[in-house]
Amino acid sequence: MSHIPADRRYAKSHEWVxxxxxxxxxxGITDHAQQALGDLVFVEVPEPGRVLGAGEACAVVESVKAAxxxxxxxxxxxxxxxxxxxxxPELINQDCYGKGWMMRLQPVSPDALDALLGPEAYAAQLAAxxx
Amino acid sequence: xxxxxxxxxxxxxxxxxMVDFGGWDMPVNYGSQIEEHHQVRRAAGIFDVSHMCVIxxxxxxxxxxxxxxxxxxxxxxxxxxxxxxxxxxxADGGVLDDLIVYFMNDEWFRIVxxxxxxxxxxxxxxxxxREELAHFEIIERVDLAMFAVQGPTxxxxxxxxxxxxxxxxxxxxxxxxxxxxxxxxxxxxxxxGEDGYEIMLPFEEISAAWLALVAAGxxxxxxxxxxxxxxxxxxxxxxxxxxxxxxxxxxxxxWTVAFEPASRDFIxxxxxxxxxxAGGGTRKLVGLVLEDRGVLRSHQKVLIDGVGEGEITSGxxxxxxxxxxxxxxxxRATGASVQVDIRGKLLPARVVKPPFVRxxxxxxxx
Numbered sequence: 001m002s003h004i005p006a007d008r009r010y011a012k013s014h015e016w017v018x019x020x021x022x023x024x025x026x027x028g029i030t031d032h033a034q035q036a037l038g039d040l041v042f043v044e045v046p047e048p049g050r051v052l053g054a055g056e057a058c059a060v061v062e063s064v065k066a067a068x069x070x071x072x073x074x075x076x077x078x079x080x081x082x083x084x085x086x087x088x089p090e091l092i093n094q095d096c097y098g099k100g101w102m103m104r105l106q107p108v109s110p111d112a113l114d115a116l117l118g119p120e121a122y123a124a125q126l127a128a129x130x131x
Numbered sequence: 132x133x134x135x136x137x138x139x140x141x142x143x144x145x146x147x148x149m150v151d152f153g154g155w156d157m158p159v160n161y162g163s164q165i166e167e168h169h170q171v172r173r174a175a176g177i178f179d180v181s182h183m184c185v186i187x188x189x190x191x192x193x194x195x196x197x198x199x200x201x202x203x204x205x206x207x208x209x210x211x212x213x214x215x216x217x218x219x220x221x222a223d224g225g226v227l228d229d230l231i232v233y234f235m236n237d238e239w240f241r242i243v244x245x246x247x248x249x250x251x252x253x254x255x256x257x258x259x260x261r262e263e264l265a266h267f268e269i270i271e272r273v274d275l276a277m278f279a280v281q282g283p284t285x286x287x288x289x290x291x292x293x294x295x296x297x298x299x300x301x302x303x304x305x306x307x308x309x310x311x312x313x314x315x316x317x318x319x320x321x322x323x324g325e326d327g328y329e330i331m332l333p334f335e336e337i338s339a340a341w342l343a344l345v346a347a348g349x350x351x352x353x354x355x356x357x358x359x360x361x362x363x364x365x366x367x368x369x370x371x372x373x374x375x376x377x378x379x380x381x382x383x384x385x386w387t388v389a390f391e392p393a394s395r396d397f398i399x400x401x402x403x404x405x406x407x408x409a410g411g412g413t414r415k416l417v418g419l420v421l422e423d424r425g426v427l428r429s430h431q432k433v434l435i436d437g438v439g440e441g442e443i444t445s446g447x448x449x450x451x452x453x454x455x456x457x458x459x460x461x462x463r464a465t466g467a468s469v470q471v472d473i474r475g476k477l478l479p480a481r482v483v484k485p486p487f488v489r490x491x492x493x494x495x496x497x
Contacts, residue, residue, distance in 0.1 A: 038163075041165075064164050064355060065164070
């Protein structure tokens with residue numbers, strides 16, 4: 001059973017977005033996504049300053065099996081990426097909602113989060129996918 | 132739904148992630164593929180390989196038939212139980228499959244072929260058999276199942292399961308040799324670069340054997356770990372590293388083609404002799420180690436400065452080396468370093484001679 005915290009919102013493509021108190025947002029991939037990928041061995045995250053559109057492929061997670069794109073759920077500018085993932089991609093397997101965060105953005109519009117799925121809607125999507 | 136092995140229920144009960152492999156429902160992992168890989172390098176793992184196809188060739192002309200059918204020479208097999216790795220070629224020298232052939236006795240050989248080529252192999256072998264006026268039969272052994280136990284403690288774990296009468300001769304088997312223990316055929320072969328056995332046994336007996344070995348602490352391992360282990364061991368995977376469109380001399384398999392004695396007319400010989408006289412062909416299969424972080428994958432383009440281009444045939448992250456490794460088919464003039472195009476970025480890789488890892492130890496410098 002996959003874990004879906006209530007304090008954030010979700011993209012259909014299995015990323016999560018958490019609004020931080022200062023208006024920035026933190027992005028990573030969901031528990032369902034990390035389980036489906038298996039052991040991660042390489043993560044490529046976008047450089048600070050990069051401007052991302054909503055739905056843009058901006059990072060890559062590679063497991064022993066395959067490489068998968070990660071899409072930015074909302075539009076914004078990259079402020080920081082999680083440098084720890086370079087040496088320890090398994091942080092995403094171990095703690096995808098915490099130490100396994102991938103990047104922090106300055107969103108174009110904080111309202112953009114409203115267009116994403118809430119935890120119940122994301123859970124319903126997983127159930128519909130059979131996961 | 133694909134075909135199921137007799138261990139299907141065990142895999143599901145262990146929480147395996149199941150995938151389609153050559154038309155079969157097979158476990159890719161039971162949790163962590165990397166952990167399964169390490170278990171085989173450090174202790175022992177067990178693999179369900181019942182999807183592979185066991186074919187018996189029986190009759191007094193079996194040896195003569197196999198000397199024509201296979202690129203390696205079964206005349207190297209004189210002691211009962213001895214095994215040989217060989218390619219089966221078409222007339223153009225293209226690889227139809229790779230297989231292991233076991234010599235049981237003068238009227239009985241056994242071959243084990245890949246799951247994905249099972250049906251086409253049987254059609255090919257039976258068609259070639261019909262061309263011969265000779266005495267032998269081709270028997271697909273659908274009554275047998277197969278598992279592999281691999282790793283430094285693998286042999287001891289298996290021997291504990293055997294009847295007392297088999298507990299001396301079985302551990303004494305040399306690499307690439309097997310023997311019957313009752314109805315089980317236990318061979319010291321494998322596809323991981325570790326010591327261990329592959330065991331063929333009656334379909335209905337595999338469940339109990341599997342459960343006993345898992346209870347004895349042998350880790351169930353899926354096809355995912357099997358692939359990273361074989362690639363570290365520098366072993367080709369049919370369909371990735373060679374196929375009907377490539378010949379053994381450009382697939383790192385020249386050592387498996389027995390050109391001597393010159394009088395043996397095996398299928399594909401004439402084509403390979405032409406290629407050999409012309410210098411062995413324009414391409415070769417090499418090992419690559421990625422210098423930077425990233426993961427090499429099959430079909431990525433390889434660029435060799437001043438020489439040309441090649442392609443990765445199998446690539447992965449090596450859990451033992453913690454680096455990405457690959458097999459690649461490149462121009463014969465390729466030297467010590469290449470670049471690989473990974474999503475539009477050119478990353479440097481070093482050319483090495485496989486295997487990368489054997490018996491738990493790195494064989495290349497990092």
